[in-house]
Amino acid sequence: MSENVKEVGIAQLEEGMNIVAYQGLVEKLGLLDAKSCQWVSHNFPGAKAKVTRGGNEQVVRVDQVKEGDLLMQVEELPSRLHHLVHVTQKLIRELQRQGFKQFLVRPSTKEEQRQQAAREANSFVAKAKKSVAVRENASKAVEQLMDNIAKGVMKLNEVEGLVEQIIESSFGAAMSSLASLKQSDQTYAHCVDVGVIYLGVYKKIMQNKGEKGIFQSEHELLLAAILHDLGKSKVPKEILESTVRFERNSPEMEAMRAHPTHSIELLKELGLPDYCVNLAGYHHVKMDESNFASYPVGFKYADMLYETRLLAIIDIYQALIGRRSYKKSWSAPAAIRFIEALAGVELDEKVWDDFVQAMGYYPVGSLVELDDGSLGFVLKVPQKDLKRPQVVLVRDGSGKDLKPNPMLDLALEKERKIAKDYDPYEIFGEQAMDIFLSLKSV
Ligand SMILES: [Fe+2]
Numbered sequence: 001m002s003e004n005v006k007e008v009g010i011a012q013l014e015e016g017m018n019i020v021a022y023q024g025l026v027e028k029l030g031l032l033d034a035k036s037c038q039w040v041s042h043n044f045p046g047a048k049a050k051v052t053r054g055g056n057e058q059v060v061r062v063d064q065v066k067e068g069d070l071l072m073q074v075e076e077l078p079s080r081l082h083h084l085v086h087v088t089q090k091l092i093r094e095l096q097r098q099g100f101k102q103f104l105v106r107p108s109t110k111e112e113q114r115q116q117a118a119r120e121a122n123s124f125v126a127k128a129k130k131s132v133a134v135r136e137n138a139s140k141a142v143e144q145l146m147d148n149i150a151k152g153v154m155k156l157n158e159v160e161g162l163v164e165q166i167i168e169s170s171f172g173a174a175m176s177s178l179a180s181l182k183q184s185d186q187t188y189a190h191c192v193d194v195g196v197i198y199l200g201v202y203k204k205i206m207q208n209k210g211e212k213g214i215f216q217s218e219h220e221l222l223l224a225a226i227l228h229d230l231g232k233s234k235v236p237k238e239i240l241e242s243t244v245r246f247e248r249n250s251p252e253m254e255a256m257r258a259h260p261t262h263s264i265e266l267l268k269e270l271g272l273p274d275y276c277v278n279l280a281g282y283h284h285v286k287m288d289e290s291n292f293a294s295y296p297v298g299f300k301y302a303d304m305l306y307e308t309r310l311l312a313i314i315d316i317y318q319a320l321i322g323r324r325s326y327k328k329s330w331s332a333p334a335a336i337r338f339i340e341a342l343a344g345v346e347l348d349e350k351v352w353d354d355f356v357q358a359m360g361y362y363p364v365g366s367l368v369e370l371d372d373g374s375l376g377f378v379l380k381v382p383q384k385d386l387k388r389p390q391v392v393l394v395r396d397g398s399g400k401d402l403k404p405n406p407m408l409d410l411a412l413e414k415e416r417k418i419a420k421d422y423d424p425y426e427i428f429g430e431q432a433m434d435i436f437l438s439l440k441s442v
C-alpha cells in the first residue's frame with residue numbers, strides 16, 4: 001500500500017479524498033449470488049474486483065465475478081466513475097444510504113480537486129439554467145394568488161404546484177443563485193427568492209446541527225417561506241408598487257406596516273400551521289421592540305421563533321440584493337456585511353452565525369474581482385473557510401473575456417485573494433444572468 005493510501009470508515013470519509021477501493025463488501029453482500037453479481041458489474045462498470053474464489057484470491061474484471069465468489073474489494077475504478085471516486089457530500093450521503101462502510105482512500109491532488117470543482121460548477125450552472133422558467137412561473141403564481149386573495153378567493157393550488165415542482169427537481173439552491181442576477185419586483189419575485197434562499201439555508205443549518213427542524217416537509221417549509229408576505233395582498237397595489245419612500249406615519253407607510261397583521265388573519269383562515277403564522281406575523285419584529293423599524297407594534301421578540309428570526313435575516317438580504325427597476329442593488333457580499341453589522345443589535349446573533357455558515361461571505365452568484373484584476377463568479381462556498389470560495393473566472397487581469405472559464409479554488413490557492421465585489425448588473429448590465437448561465441468551467 002502506498003504511504004498516502006489508508007483505510008477509513010464511512011464516518012471518516014471527507015471531501016477532498018479519492019476512493020481507491022470499496023471494501024467491507026463481504027459483510028454487505030456475503031457469498032455472491034446472481035443478483036449481487038449483476039449489482040456489482042452494473043454499479044462499477046470498468047472497475048476490477050478482488051475476489052476469493054475457491055480459497056484463492058484473484059483480481060478479475062467486475063463483469064467476471066461469479067456466484068459463490070467472496071468480493072473482497074472493488075478497485076481500479078476508471079476515470080468515468082469519477083462520481084464514485086471523488087468524495088463529495090452527495091456521495092457520502094448516498095454511500096450512507098446504501099450501507100457502504102469501509103474504503104481505501106488517498107488525498108486528491110490539487111489538480112483533481114480543481115477538476116472536480118469545475119465539474120460541480122458546470123452541473124450547478126446547468127441546473128440554474130433549467131430553473132429560470134420555474135422561477136418566473138412561481139413569481140406569476142404568487143401574483144395570481146395575491147390578486148385572488150384581494151378579491152376574496154382563497155386558493156393556494158397554483159403556488160402549491162410550483163412549490164412541488166421546485167422541491168421535486170431540487171432547483172432550490174440553483175434558483176437562489178439567480179436572486180442577485182435577475183431583476184425582481186418588490187413583492188412577488190421577492191417572495192419566491194426569499195423562499196428558495198430560506199429552503200437552502202435552513203436545510204444546510206439543520207444538516208450542520210444534525211437536527212430535523214420544525215417543518216413537516218420541504219414542501220411545507222418552502223410554502224411557509226413564500227407566503228411570509230401574503231398580507232401584502234390586502235395592501236393597495238399603488239402603495240405596494242410605489243417607487244417613492246413613504247414618510248414616517250403617513251397613511252401609505254401605515255398600510256405597508258399592516259401587512260404582517262393581514263398575513264396572520266389570512267393564514268389562519270387558510271388553516272395553515274402556527275409556524276406559518278409566526279413567520280408571516282413576526283418577521284419584522286426586532287430585538288428592541290421600541291425601535292420604529294419593529295412592527296407590528298406590541299409584538300414581542302420573545303415570541304419570534306428561531307425559524308422566523310432566520311427568515312427576518314433572509315428577508316433583509318433579499319431586499320438588499322434584489323434589483324428593482326428604480327434602485328441600485330447591493331452586491332451579495334455587501335448585503336452580508338450590512339447584516340453582520342445588525343447582528344446582535346436588531347437581529348439574533350446566534351441565528352446570524354448559522355446563516356453565514358450556510359451562505360458564506362461571498363454567496364453563490366456573487367461577482368468578485370481577484371487581486372490580479374481578474375473577475376469571476378462564486379460557484380461554491382466551502383464549509384471550512386467562508387471567505388475563500390470557488391470562483392469561475394470570466395475575465396482575466398487585462399480585461400479580456402475568458403472562454404472556457406478557469407476554475408479558481410481559493411481554498412487551495414492560498415496566495416490568491418478577493419480584492420473587491422460587485423453587483424453583477426453594474427459590470428454586465430442586462431447580460432449579467434446570461435453570462436452566469438453560460439459559464440463553462442474547466
Ligand atoms: Fe414583510
Ligand SMILES: [Fe+2]
Binds near residue numbers: 229315
Ligand atoms: Fe418580505
